[in-house]
Amino acid sequence: MSPSPLAGVCSLQPELSGCLRWERNSSSQEPPAFRAVAGGQSFIQRFLQWTELLDPTNLVISIEKIEKSRQLLLTNEDGSIHDLEDHRIREAWKRSLSTVHPDNSKLIPVPFRPAALLPFTAPMVFLSLVSVKNLKSMILPQLSFYTYSTAFNVINGNASQNRHPYESILLGAGVIASTTFFGLFSRLILMKYPLKNILLRETLPVIILANISAVNVVASRSFEPMRGVEVMDKHGNVIGYSRRAGTKAVKETATSRVVLFGTSALIPEVFSHFFKKTKFFMRYPQSLWTLKLSCTFLAMGLMAPVSFSMFPQIERIQCSKLEQEIQSATEETELFYNRGV
DSSP: OOOOTHHHHHHHOGGGGGGGGGGTTTOSSOOHHHHTOOSOOOHHHHHHHHHHHTOGGGGSOOHHHHHHHHHHHHHTTTTTTTOTTSHHHHHHHHHHHHHBOTTTOOBOOGGGSGGGHHHHHHHHHHHHTSOOSSSHHHHHHHHHHHHHHHHHHHHHSOOSSOOOHHHHHHHHHHHHHHHHHHHHHHHHHHHHSOOSOHHHHHHHHHHHHHHHHHHHHHHHTTHHHHHOEEEEOTTOOEEEEEHHHHHHHHHHHHHHHHHHHHHHHHHHHHHHHHHTTSHHHHHOTTHHHHHHHHHHHHHHHHHHHHHHHSSOSEEEEEGGGSOHHHHTTOOOSEEEEEOOO
């Protein structure tokens, strides 16, 4: 029997111990996933892992089942790496990784779990790019998309630094207002000064959407480069907080969002460009909406695991690239940190 995509996760990624984080202060023995770090996963391994974690059924797992999974992983801690052929162990890892934040072991709210990104954002991306003739028709799609994106980025970002609730609320409100403004302003400019070049007219809104999505990530997770994120050795021991690691985490996540939303929005535009030249479109012009919405869902369905797999969720970084105080606190040559989603 071929190994599960989750098999590589357990032996190679320290993120699994996040599900068991509450044990770290009460036991001198680290979870096996930290002890077994031997190297990073390949892109294919990460892609296969994310195809399991993005399963929509992960949105309807009960809290009781999640707690049972966590307890199963704790009671099988010493053997969990070697027991991935056991269906119960494999399902327990899948449930934990898809529902529990790796930094603080808190349950991720259902609408903001990674598996919820596609059903929530695909319609928003589609509506954000629909041609309209007035400002009122643009406000709701843009506001909805950037509000959800901000909340998703904050909740799934690195949470090793404690933040007061009012800080997150104020930051989120500012990010939502600014990115929505940029999105609306750019659409208004394109509406008032339409481009004659067909290629630019169809692709420029996509480029703007992708880049504002990246700005949304950078702004909503701005505390990470400012205050630093937790960096650990291969045994899970916390060495300190690094602003450079936080900056790297945010940049990589922003890059993955450009790929996700840029590609997912561009593919429907390409298909619709050629579809408009067909006789079928001439007879049924309303079918264009159906085509674009279907293409958006299909493109995002593929690009979500691709973009999430571009960089490891638990990233490694050379100690020599970190702050001097962290270098002097350990003899390790490389450390690990949670990049977030």
